Amino acid sequence: MESTRRRLFAGARVRDLRKRLAIPQAAMAQRLGVSVSYLSQIENEERPLTPPVLIALTREFPEQWGELGEDHSVADLVRAIDAGTDGSIAGEALDEAAVQRGVEKHPALTRRMVALHEAWRRSQAQLRVLDDKVESGAGGGGSLPWEEVRDWYQAEGNYIDALDRAAEALAGQLDDPHGIEARLRGHHGIRIEDARDDDSRLTRFDAGSRRLAVSSVLPPESRAFLLAHRLAAIEFGEQMRSVGEQSGLSSPAARELLSLGLANYAAGALLMPYARFRDAARGVRHDIDRLRQRFGTSFEQTCHRLSTLQRPGAQGIPFFFCRVDMAGNITKRHSATRLEFARFGGACPLWVVHEAVAIPDRILVQLAETPDGARYVSMAKGLVKPSASYARPPRRYAVALGCEEAHAPDFVYADGLRTDGIATPIGTSCRICPRADCDQRAFPPAASEIRIDPDVRAPVPYAF
Known part of the structure; x- marks a missing residue:
């Protein structure tokens, strides 16, 4: 050469x-x-x-x-x-x-x-799609609206340049942490009031009377995010319409979900402006608690924002981010790394995020290795969102954030790990995982030939 x-x-x-x-x-x-x-x-x-x-x-x-x-x-x-x-x-x-x-x-x-x-990689991707359809019970009728939107964000790299830059510019005009509420009141004439105690909705906006009712039981960071969401929906309507028109989403429901998601994206970008947040994240080696205290955001909001720092020429660390509920369903997911998520539940039980769901408010870390040999440092934390009533159980889930092992020096959560040590072998889902020696396997890979020896007893009752 x-x-x-x-x-x-x-x-x-x-x-x-x-x-x-x-x-x-x-x-x-x-x-x-x-x-x-x-x-x-x-x-x-x-x-x-x-x-x-x-x-x-x-x-x-x-x-x-x-x-x-x-x-x-x-x-x-x-x-x-x-x-x-x-x-x-x-x-x-x-x-x-x-x-x-x-x-x-x-x-x-x-x-x-x-x-x-x-x-071969393309065939594996096609197999994942088939696995998704089997897991979700979907037939040949195409993707559901939320699946369309989820895949659109993945294809965009979870970074929306026009919205991110517009939110960053607006954040530079706001005077203090209360600037969002002041702009809603003064610039847009919106009256902000507390919702009734028996109202289970987080916010309710009446465009005719310009009234925005916000739940009085929300923690400060959730209230700030919802106000930022409303301001983004008002100020960045043109940018969001342009993105929606170019999205190629097929159904009206998918386009409406995308519009809601874009306002959420812009709210995060408004509370955590790109350059300032990225510099702060590097300065504290992506310590989420220190970042959320500085920007007045929640743990989950901060994790999610870290996974969106993919501006061309000014990228942050490529992170993966997901949220998992008590049943193991992945309800949010994004990966700027090579890591693939199971899209309809059934994720690998060896992944630390499942343990974190059962242990709220404790951070767990893990060095994991996928079948392709890539190694990842993962951080997971169980969270509880309390409800306003005994009649409604609190929401329990866990969030996970991680990066490839090469970025461990810039990820504070890797400090307690021996990155030269043994990594936990994880996969995407059992249906497509090629590992033949996994004691946690729930079922064999798709299209595999099962071999059973009646004279041998092992944790998994078959080989393939």
Whole structure:
């Protein structure tokens, strides 16, 4: 591979990238797998970028480092390495040096290997869709409205640029934490009053009388979010209509759900403006309690906002975020990582989020590994939303936030873990998990051939 053998000096570009993303030199060196002194030499143009460093840059910063002038071979090499080292495929994985030699000496063969690997990944994605339909009981009638909206957010990377920037601009005009309520009252003539004690609704807005009734039993952060939601719905109507028209959602119900979701998104962006929140998150190493105290938000709101920091050129750490109820249903989900969620319940019981549901107000952490060999640091916390009446039980659920192991130095919850230790083997759901030695398996993978030995008793009564 001639282009990777030539001496490529691009230290200024590496340094500019690091400074633009506000990454300390030590953290950058760790992410690239080099020493601080070696990175310093690269940035000062004293050392060229070697293939391993180029691969690390392409993997860690794909959008900012995706192209190297006329040299596209680095991205090709990364795809070949992903194919050759995918731990979810049976057999011994290739080492990176072997893959690099293959790219150099047998380019047609490695391209074929990459194409087969990508086809296999697509087949796995199709299998997940079938698993979703089996789990949800859906037939061939298409997605339900909330499924359409959920998949739309996933396709958008859970980042809506027009709304995020509009909310950030408006937040800069508000004077203090009470600025949202003052703007509703003074700028839009809305009267804000407490709802009746026997009213189970959180808010009720009467457009004719310009009255907004807000439940009096809400905690301050929930009240602030609902006021921000109403302000966003008023101020950003044009942006939300534009996003909705371009969404391609097929049903009116899906478009209405999207409109509600966009107002929720904008409310979070208004309470936690992008640049200020991202900088604060980096400063406290994504300590959620410190962030929520600073911005007056709830634990869940703060976790969710961290998963949306994917502005081009100013990305935060790629996080996954989800919310799980007492029955194990995933009621919110987003992943900016390679992690795939089970979309209709049935998630892996070894994942720490299920334990957290039963232990409210305690943070649990876990180092987990998926069948493809990717390792993740997960944080999960059980939460309880009290009701206003004995007649209505409180809502109990857990939220989880996590990132790939490479980002552990920037994630405070990884401090108590040995990231070089044994990881818990988790999967997406039993129907598509290839692990043959899992004691927690509920049923075999789809289309697998079951083998039963009546003379052998094991935790799972079959092999496949």
